[in-house]
Amino acid sequence: MxxxxxxxxxxxxxxxxxxxxxxxxxxxxxxxxxxxxxxxxxxxxxxxxxxxxxxxxxxxxxxxxxxxxxxxxxxxxxxxxxxxxxxxxxxxxxxxxxxxxxxxxxxxxxxxxxxxxxxxxxxxxxxxxxxxxxxxxxxxxxxxxxxxxxxxxxxxxxxxxxxxxxxxxxxxxxxxxxxxxxxxxxxxxxxxxxxxxxxxxxxxxxxxxxxxxxxxxxxxxxxxxxxxxxxxxxxxxxxxxxxxxxxxxxxxxxxxxxxxxxxxxxxxxxxxxxxxxxxxxxxxxxxxxxxxxxxxxxxxxxxxxxxxxxxxxxxxxxxxxxxxxxxxxxxxxxxxxxxxxxxxxxxxxxxxxxxxxxxxxxxxxxxxxxxxxxxxxxxxxxxxxDTGKKSEKVFLKYLLYFLLLIPALLALFNRQASAAFGLDNISMIELTKASLFVLAMYSLNFTLYTLFNKxxxxxxxxxxxxxxxxxxxxxxxxxxxNPVTAQSGIFGPQFTPKTAELIRTSSYKYGHIQLPEAGSVYRLNYVTRSEKNFKLSLPSSSGMTYGLFDAFGQNDLKLLNYTRFVNRLNRDDGYNSDIINLLNLKYIISPVELDSKKYEKIFNKNSIKVFKNEKAYPLFFVSQDTKIPKMLISQISWSRKNEHQFGNLKVNVTNGQEGWLIFCNSQYPGWTAYVDNMSAKIEPAFGLYMGLKLQPGVHEILLNYTPENYTYYKILFSLIFIFCLVLGVVKLISLKR
Incomplete structure (x- = not known):
């Protein structure tokens, strides 16, 4: 070597x-x-x-x-x-x-x-x-x-x-x-x-x-x-x-x-x-x-x-x-x-x-x-x-004999092997196929090895x-x-699933309840079938593509306050409807039937059902308290600077009595608020959202999100970049000399 x-x-x-x-x-x-x-x-x-x-x-x-x-x-x-x-x-x-x-x-x-x-x-x-x-x-x-x-x-x-x-x-x-x-x-x-x-x-x-x-x-x-x-x-x-x-x-x-x-x-x-x-x-x-x-x-x-x-x-x-x-x-x-x-x-x-x-x-x-x-x-x-030891050749030969026995043993003692390995019949068949594959490849390698030694x-x-x-x-x-399919049928807003068209809204969210693995691409054997079930179910973060707000999603880095809040969703007797409402869950995607007295079924195809929840709280509402939601009568409209500016919102509120404007958005360091051009303190609401104290009247509220220490991080990076640039120039000058 x-x-x-x-x-x-x-x-x-x-x-x-x-x-x-x-x-x-x-x-x-x-x-x-x-x-x-x-x-x-x-x-x-x-x-x-x-x-x-x-x-x-x-x-x-x-x-x-x-x-x-x-x-x-x-x-x-x-x-x-x-x-x-x-x-x-x-x-x-x-x-x-x-x-x-x-x-x-x-x-x-x-x-x-x-x-x-x-x-x-x-x-x-x-x-x-x-x-x-x-x-x-x-x-x-x-x-x-x-x-x-x-x-x-x-x-x-x-x-x-x-x-x-x-x-x-x-x-x-x-x-x-x-x-x-x-x-x-x-x-x-x-x-x-x-x-x-x-x-x-x-x-x-x-x-x-x-x-x-x-x-x-x-x-x-x-x-x-x-x-x-x-x-x-x-x-x-x-x-x-x-x-x-x-x-x-x-x-x-x-x-x-x-x-x-x-x-x-x-x-x-x-x-x-x-x-x-x-x-x-x-x-x-x-x-x-x-x-x-x-x-x-x-x-x-x-x-x-x-x-x-x-x-x-x-x-x-x-x-x-x-x-x-x-x-x-x-x-x-x-x-x-x-x-x-x-x-x-x-x-x-x-x-x-x-x-x-x-x-x-x-x-x-x-x-x-x-x-x-x-x-x-x-x-x-x-x-x-001929550089290998004699024991090497003997071992390789007997290993070949052993591999010859494995498929036969798996076939003869199928039930015993299935119980020992914890595998079902289909898995045992695949294991037998795999053993035949190993036998074939090992035999080929052994043949080449023998020819080489001769x-x-x-x-x-x-x-x-x-x-x-x-x-x-x-x-x-x-x-x-890795499965493939025609890219024209997968990526692009022109192929919006019917479920996405049905539940599109800017003031509410959708979410999955009891979505089984059968609705996932992992368990589907054909791409065409997965396109039907997988896209219709709008799993994980796929709703983002269609401008849909998912109350859940899939990512290990979900916020801790959100995780604790959502953990209150499940109860021994079913789902906590109060949490469902507070999550703004206007539309619920589920493979199973839900309580028809609470939720109206509006879609049912390919084992995907969509239910409508009329009691869901909207994205913005005025509440009497920040501990228990008690909605007060108010008029609210909101807008953002452009279609993709989600960290800068303007909210107009008309409320007849004192209360809290609830913004159903996770509280996180970096959010600031101005009420009628005056800086206002954002208080936690219901353990997850943001709340602003409002007096009776007409108010204009500006909400802005900029990462809390973003400016300091940029300054630190700039200083390091300048330092490295100076070192590089010094190095070039020394090389020239």
Whole structure:
């Protein structure tokens, strides 16, 4: 293995990676088709559409009134408003911007993974294999539905490479570059992946100072901690004002409260799911439920050829890079297994921020790069025939015999296996298919291995065939796992669902009650059927696209006061109708029948029912009290400067007696009010909303939202920018001399 690498010795691997990415996305790049996956339609499309419309109208989208009774918009880093590559969503329509965004990030990830592998001593072919596994493994590929997680994860190899070079050369340029890349990982929007990237940088740094340079010393370890802490601080400072606004939102959100352990570990990977590393679920066809398992980290597919290489590596010479990669690989798996291992609960006690509520599988972001490096090492040690031990060949042969028995055993002992694994009949059939797939791929790999050892295949050809098998497996199953459909039928206001047309209003909200997973894209086998049920039900944040105000929504960063308020909705005897009314729920979407005495059914199609609630409170009303709503007679009209200016409202009120103007919008720091040109104090109302004390008469009220510390964050960023600019000029002058 070569140990010195400073620049690409050939462009061929980069051309091949770009070609592989182009082939992978050929189903959408050269057609009018696009991906139709949960979060793309229900979150990222509405968010990008909202941001684009707001900015094009000259409005900075500080506030989003469409979900959770109002929530900060630009402060949420998941929206990616300040992420530089995200500008494509402002310049192009969403389907085109999505294609550009995906291809660019897959290429960035592939190129940087290859460069890192080469820098760590891998030869070109193994480094190329490492890049393919990194970008086409099931966890990374399924992040097509989560643009924030994809963006954050794609920069990890580049961050590690720049930090490695900084440790080697001690040049500030690489420290600044690494911090900038870390900042991009944060701005991409998935702060959990950003935290995982920081953890990987720490583990990689400890490994690197232990085996390179002067070896491990306490002083080098202390310098590493200082270096990483400085890089972290630098990355957060240069991302101002985004980082400042985000941490304000984070501390005011429900995510600041650690839930019970069962909630944290509800979607833990099961041990049986480890089998999916070498055999994809539903190996015979593309499946939406298969994608859901990949995206949540419940399933993981790295290819059967990877499994074969991993087995061989147990008998061959291994370097310290392999051992480091294998340790991180196992650590990530143990975290993804969640409640099924004691490690998950142990780590939660000391570092709860390393886990994500409901999805322990996000730890698999730590596994992708080590998996590629493990494969690279295994390919490297397969450079010459007959170098393996005799025990290696014997083990591989008996493992083949064992794999031959598995399908037969599953068929003969179907009931016993079903009870042991907790699987239904359909899942057992899929497990049998998967075992046949593993058997076929292992047999092919074993045949090539045998021919290679008999010197019937040259080493270069053998490497090429193994890499081709890895890519073919990942391409065949991963490219088909993410469902696609005609983009003209999904994105755009011209295809407004009938339910959206029916419930459009500016003074009330809609919401879902008892919406089952059957109404979700995850459980639907056909895109055409999902278009009917999924779009009609207006799930998650999709109502934003049609100008609808959702009392609920879907996002981990909902405000803490909102979460506590909504928790009062459920009662043992049903739903709390007072909370439903106070949430402005004029329209209720439900798959089940509701009390006809309270709610009028106005729509019923494809198991989606819409009910009208005549007792819902409007967006603005005058109440006698802020503890218990007692509506007083008043006349209210309101307006905003333009269609997309939701943080600047003018309200005209005529009330006959003293009371409180209730603004059914979540109270959050940064809102200010003026009553008849006089500054007025905003008081909390009903534990969620905003209230203004009014005397009898005619009033003009101005409500404005600007993030509380936004100006200070901008000043801090400007000072840092000027400082870095001066340093750059000084550097240029010194170079000239």
């Amino acid at each position: 070569k140990k010195n690498f400073t620049y690409p010795d050939t462009l061929l691997p980069f051309i091949m990676i770009a070609g592989a990415v182009t082939l992978y996305f050929s189903g959408i790049l050269f057609t009018d088709r696009t991906f139709f996956i949960g979060d793309l339609y229900t979150q990222f499309y509405p968010w990008k559409d909202f941001a684009r419309n707001s900015l094009q109208s000259g409005t900075v989208p500080f506030w989003n009134p469409y979900v959770f009774s109002g929530v900060p918009f630009i402060a949420d880093v998941q929206k990616g408003i300040m992420y530089p590559p995200g500008i494509v969503f402002l310049l192009f329509d969403f389907p085109i911007a999505l294609k550009i965004y995906l291809v660019v990030h897959f290429i960035i990830a592939g190129f940087s993974a290859y460069v890192l592998a080469r820098a760590l001593g891998c030869d070109p072919a193994p480094a190329f294999a490492a890049a393919l596994i990194f970008i086409f493994n099931s966890f990374f590929a399924s992040k097509i539905n989560n643009l924030a997680a994809l963006g954050s994860a794609s920069f990890l190899p580049a961050i590690l490479y720049t930090f490695k070079v900084f440790i080697d050369r001690k040049k500030a340029t690489f420290f600044i570059l690494g911090s900038a890349l870390l900042a991009l990982s944060f701005l991409a929007g998935h702060y959990r992946t950003y935290i995982n990237n920081l953890l990987f940088c720490l583990l990689f740094g400890i490994y690197y100072i232990s085996f390179y340079g002067k070896g491990f010393r306490i002083t080098r370890l202390l310098k590493l901690f200082i270096f990483l802490a400085s890089a972290l601080v630098m990355s957060l400072i240069i991302t101002m004002p985004q980082s400042g606004l985000f941490f304000e939102l984070l501390f005011n959100s429900a995510a600041s409260v650690i839930p019970d352990y069962e909630t944290l570990a509800v979607n833990s990977m099961k041990f049986i799911n480890l089998f999916t590393m070498s055999a994809p679920p539903h190996a015979g066809y593309a499946s939406l439920s298969g994608w859901s398992g990949y995206s949540r980290g419940i399933n993981l597919f790295l290819s059967a050829t990877f499994f074969f290489l991993l087995v061989i590596s147990a008998f061959r010479k291994k370097n310290h890079l392999f051992y480091f990669s294998f340790i991180v690989f196992i650590l990530a798996l143990l975290l993804a297994l969640g409640k099924n291992t004691p490690l998950h609960s142990f780590i939660l006690k000391f570092a709860p921020f390393f886990t994500e509520a409901r999805f322990p599988g996000t730890a698999l972001s730590l596994l992708m790069l080590p998996a590629g490096l493990i494969a690279a090492n295994s390919l490297s040690v397969l450079s010459e025939p 010197k019937l295949i040259r080493p270069a050809i053998y490497h090429a065939l193994l890499i081709a098998l890895i890519f073919c497996e990942l391409y065949t199953f991963m490219s088909r796992t």
